[in-house]
Amino acid sequence: MFSLEEGASFWNQSLTWRIFFASMVSSFTLSVVLSSYHLHPGQLTYSGLLNFGQFESLSYEFFEFPIFLLMGGIGGLLGSLFNHINYKLTVFRMRCINKKWLKVIEAAIVAMITATIGFGMIYFLDDCKPLGKDPTKYPIQMHCHDGEYNAVAAIWFQTPEASVRSLFHDPPGSHKAVSVGLFFALYFLLSCWTYGLSVSSGLFIPTLLTGAAWGRLIGMGLEFVWPNMARSLVLFGWANPGKYALVGAAAQLGGVVRMTISLTVILIEATGSISFGLPLMIILITAKWFGDYFNEGVYDIHIQLSGVPILPWQPPPLSNNIYASEIMSHPVVTFKTVDSVGYIVDVLRKETYNGFPVVEPSSIPESGSKSFGMFRGLILRSQLIVLLQNKVFNESPEVWKSMNFNMKLFQDAYPRYPTIQQIHVSQQERNFTIDLRPFMNRSPYTVQHSASLPRVFRLFRALGLRHLVVVNGTNEVSF
Amino acid sequence: MFSLEEGASFWNQSLTWRIFFASMVSSFTLSVVLSSYHLHPGQLTYSGLLNFGQFESLSYEFFEFPIFLLMGGIGGLLGSLFNHINYKLTVFRMRCINKKWLKVIEAAIVAMITATIGFGMIYFLDDCKPLGKDPTKYPIQMHCHDGEYNAVAAIWFQTPEASVRSLFHDPPGSHKAVSVGLFFALYFLLSCWTYGLSVSSGLFIPTLLTGAAWGRLIGMGLEFVWPNMARSLVLFGWANPGKYALVGAAAQLGGVVRMTISLTVILIEATGSISFGLPLMIILITAKWFGDYFNEGVYDIHIQLSGVPILPWQPPPLSNNIYASEIMSHPVVTFKTVDSVGYIVDVLRKETYNGFPVVEPSSIPESGSKSFGMFRGLILRSQLIVLLQNKVFNESPEVWKSMNFNMKLFQDAYPRYPTIQQIHVSQQERNFTIDLRPFMNRSPYTVQHSASLPRVFRLFRALGLRHLVVVNGTNEVSF
Structure with missing residues (x-):
């Protein structure tokens, strides 16, 4: 679906069929390998590598739609900002960083700064929680008293996938607002700087993580503003900061890559909640509309910068008088x-x-x-x-x-x-x-x-x- | 996906998007209605009407692939037989049953014969089981002694969807082989007779039910032939007649309609088991290949008989010398x-x-x-x-x-x-x-x-x- 939506300017039906079959075979092969890895060779039930954890009861109410729309808009704005910065950065890279050793140095600098920022945040932010209530698997003490763990380090010292899962599923109150907010701001800039670096790095997970951070922040804010409402509705899953983290992640990713169909499907698959499909779709469309007002999706920007000849879905507007x-x-x-x-x-x-x-x-x-x-x-x-x-x-x-x-x-x-x-x-x-x-x-x-x-x-x-x-x-x- | 694979001879990308959005809105509306029906209005987590029940652990082993292939072949043969009979029947109907009152009479005759056969089977087949082990929700005594229920009536007196669910999920030993076998033979002919009648009737569920019947029969046969093997492997889900009922259902439906992508997706959705995707796909392809050797899919046959101008996916073979x-x-x-x-x-x-x-x-x-x-x-x-x-x-x-x-x-x-x-x-x-x-x-x-x-x-x-x-x-x- 990803290649259908983003990667191809020519498509025919037999391609659909081939891609579907290839996906099935790759899923099968993964299952074979994973079953051996988990010491049950031949038992082919292991599937999927990317999993953000199933939401227990991801219900939503009508009055939440305006909030979703608003967050979609924020995602579109932040996404277009991301794309703009990344575009300028890529142009700068194409112009100035064109020697191999320069690329290595740039990558090393980014790595150093990222590590420094991560450790700095862990050191200067005092977000220690008593052990026992820790939602992460391996609590890290780091600069905290005995019997406590460092909530900031819990985010920084996991793989980004695991951090996304934490932000989606940690119970309310696991993080301080200031840590999540600062983490969002720094991670936004760092991921923007990293994408396009001469290393093999991804875009999906960092963007989801950025979005999950500000989404969770909004969820925490809602709980703070309307605490009673939140408490009376907690049964219905409202004011669940994890849900808003998912909404934020979707909005941010939608704002950056501007896809709708495949992102909806990917997010439904990764969270296992088909009933949340329509809200996700509406969030992604809103993010796309807001973002498209300013610039194109990050992939389209990079395709254009690389000079790859790809035709968009539709002919350019107002071209009927060109022969x-x-x-x-x-x-x-x-x-x-x-x-x-x-x-x-x-x-x-x-x-x-x-x-x-x-x-x-x-x-x-x-x-x-x-x-x-x-x-x-x-x-x-x-x-x-x-x-x-x-x-x-x-x-x-x-x-x-x-x-x-x-x-x-x-x-x-x-x-x-x-x-x-x-x-x-x-x-x-x-x-x-x-x-x-x-x-x-x-x-x-x-x-x-x-x-x-x-x-x-x-x-x-x-x-x-x-x-x-x-x-x-x-x-x-x-x- | 169904319309992409079967219904259209022209497709463009914006259609994909519109169809996806329409599906989301319809799923949302269903959720709204269902949530009111279940007395939780506004809580939008109810989804889906068609559900054959989730398989607990649908695992499979390498050595089962030949059995799947064989069953796919059987499905293809039975499917092409179904299509052939239905084709002859449709031609006969177009020729002879062209008055309105004749159509009503035909429908009434089919209804009477179906009911007679159903009751006859319940009456003449002695398949009574003691109550308490009954897997169906409302056991029916019908011609059985007190304290017993009729296993044949349990299949006939449910909606076809529920019967499919029963054949998929009833524990081993719930049915006699002769009842399932006779049910398959009669239901095959009846469903073939019914499709194309001047009433609004479906094809998917009856075909799935026919396939589930012979699939379960094969599962029971495997257990009978290799009982020890079955018992030692029961942990791995082998010789689970319900699994073979699913395989048979897929093969039969694939043999009749000759679709692959959308059927795989529909069956994965209806059983909730993504890990069984590759076997399903292989079964469906085998069924399609075997069936295509004899005739076309039932939809294509009816499209052609109705004279609808639709272009297939590919130009006719060996047409390079036609100008x-x-x-x-x-x-x-x-x-x-x-x-x-x-x-x-x-x-x-x-x-x-x-x-x-x-x-x-x-x-x-x-x-x-x-x-x-x-x-x-x-x-x-x-x-x-x-x-x-x-x-x-x-x-x-x-x-x-x-x-x-x-x-x-x-x-x-x-x-x-x-x-x-x-x-x-x-x-x-x-x-x-x-x-x-x-x-x-x-x-x-x-x-x-x-x-x-x-x-x-x-x-x-x-x-x-x-x-x-x-x-x-x-x-x-x-x-």
């Missing part, structure tokens, strides 16, 4: 149905295009006609290179005699075609000609030069095209 | 860019086409050229009817004067256009002409007459097209 002839690649380079080897080699060396329209020059030269000639087909760079490599020239008929195995020639070369620089063509061969007609694609997709941008966009996206030839009213390749 | 010119609609009917009102009216009355290519007749009449003229655009039946209705003729210039609100004309008529029979055109007006150029779609999608069927198929399916004009190498509409 195919205006957005097509310039200059148009075409080959004639029978063209000279020298010209083909020169074009392939000079241009970077991967597909070329093949035209038949009009017999009647029309003055003022902006056209290369009648469109006949499309030939790919790789095909031309195979033809040149095998010297399939009109002037070398012995090659033609043995050319009944057309397909084999191309299949053998697939998929590692040589570059044009690796092809040697002698001076004599440059005057030879190639007949492209037996090899070209004779009926590729085309559009009229008067087709609008949305129409062209839909063709590219729905069919997963790489080349689309723009022709005029008489099927001639347009300038 | 667009061979499969396009014949005869081709075109309009000239400026055509006479009389001709347009006559064509609209005679033909049923909804879209017409607009051509410009070639100025140089070429002998032997099989073409109507240069392709200029596409005009829809509805547009022509609006033009005729508003008398937008070249000879009535006063209309043209006020024609700056082109769009409004068409928007007002949308979506209930009159038929051509409702349009009155006088004898004088028949000689008038209409200029179609301002109204037609000037750059619709086209294909070359030499494009292959798969290429045309992909255009139709990926873009959700209704009309596609076939043109020749010089952009003239082909014959």
Whole structure:
């Protein structure tokens, strides 16, 4: 679902099926490995690595919806702030930190500062609780008196997953507001700094942790403001700071990555509470709307910065008056149905295009006609290179005699075609000609030069095209 | 997911999003209604109507995979048998049972026979068990001694959902093999007879029940053949007849409807056991493969019988040598860019086409050229009817004067256009002409007459097209 929503600009149904099957196989393999790890090999019931713990009774009331909406909005704002800072940081990194040793140094600095901040917070914040009521598994004494444990260290000294679980499930009163608040502020900045560093690090869990921190803070605030209401409604699960931690986590993640379907599903799966689906969805939509007002999702920002050609879901707005002839690649380079080897080699060396329209020059030269000639087909760079490599020239008929195995020639070369620089063509061969007609694609997709941008966009996206030839009213390749 | 896999021949991403949101809202509404029904209004944790009960520990071992595969195969065979019988029955119904009163009589006959068979089975089969071990909620004495209950009646006298739940979860030994076996045979035939009857009846639950019956029978058989093995492995959940009932239910349903993704998800949701996902998937694929060898899924059969135009996922196999010119609609009917009102009216009355290519007749009449003229655009039946209705003729210039609100004309008529029979055109007006150029779609999608069927198929399916004009190498509409 993640790849469907975020990663692909072309999709077809069989891909759905393949991805679903692959997920099932990976889940099965994980189960096999985990069952061996837990010393019950072959008993295949272990599933999932990411689990934030099941909420016992995650109920909600109608009057909580405005609070959810508000928190969704906050998530959108904080998410867009995160994206903005990270965007600036990434641009700075691309400009200034482009040596390998600089990247190592940057990573080391971030690690040092993170550790310092963590220890500093544990040291300077006095959040000690008596042992026994400790919700974490391994209580840490650290700077506390004997018989006490350090609640701040309990958050910092777990894996982030476990910290998220703590913030979701710790009973009310486990943390001081000031520790959670400071933790949120520092972790927000640190995770923003870390994402995009030259280390393999994630985004989901740190963002969820940031969100869980401010969400829990809001839950604690609600309890503080309306203590009686909270107490009378505690049976219904209201003012459960853990629930608000989940809401905050969803809102923050939604604000940063701007996905809705897959995030709803991931959060439902990780918390095992299908009945909380609609609130989660509404929170994620609100976060997306608020965030989209300022900038794009963090993945889209990074995709754009990396220069990856990906098409969004919809054509750009207000593009109905832009025509195919205006957005097509310039200059148009075409080959004639029978063209000279020298010209083909020169074009392939000079241009970077991967597909070329093949035209038949009009017999009647029309003055003022902006056209290369009648469109006949499309030939790919790789095909031309195979033809040149095998010297399939009109002037070398012995090659033609043995050319009944057309397909084999191309299949053998697939998929590692040589570059044009690796092809040697002698001076004599440059005057030879190639007949492209037996090899070209004779009926590729085309559009009229008067087709609008949305129409062209839909063709590219729905069919997963790489080349689309723009022709005029008489099927001639347009300038 | 069901509609994605089975119901649609055109899909786009925003549909995914809308369907997901609609599902969430419906789940929310259900939760609101159920919470009021259970006297906790506003407490929104009630979810789902269809629930076959959670399996406590649905584990499986490697050596069970061959059994699953075998059962998947059986499901495929039984499913294709079901589809074949139902196909013949549906054809018979379309031919012979075409009066309303006949349909009522058929439904009444089926109801009577079903009831008779149910009571007959309860009466003639002696499957009485002592009370107290009864797994059903309301034990029925029926023809049994005092202090006993009738195990056959326990299956027949529940809703089918509850019967499925019983077969999944009743402890081993709750049923005699002969009762389950006979129940399967009779229910298979009855459900096949019922589907397609002129009553609102389902397919999922009866098919699941049939499958659960033979699946449980196999589970009981396994226990009978290898009792020691079963006993030593009972800890691991092996030889649990309920598990095999689930496997049989999945295989049978997979064999009948031939879906994989959505069925896996539905069965995982209805039993709450994600760890059983891969076996379910493998069972469903096996059932699909076996079944597809004989015929199509029951929905596809009914779609075809009803004459609904739906495109499958993939183009038909071995269709690479079929060209667009061979499969396009014949005869081709075109309009000239400026055509006479009389001709347009006559064509609209005679033909049923909804879209017409607009051509410009070639100025140089070429002998032997099989073409109507240069392709200029596409005009829809509805547009022509609006033009005729508003008398937008070249000879009535006063209309043209006020024609700056082109769009409004068409928007007002949308979506209930009159038929051509409702349009009155006088004898004088028949000689008038209409200029179609301002109204037609000037750059619709086209294909070359030499494009292959798969290429045309992909255009139709990926873009959700209704009309596609076939043109020749010089952009003239082909014959």
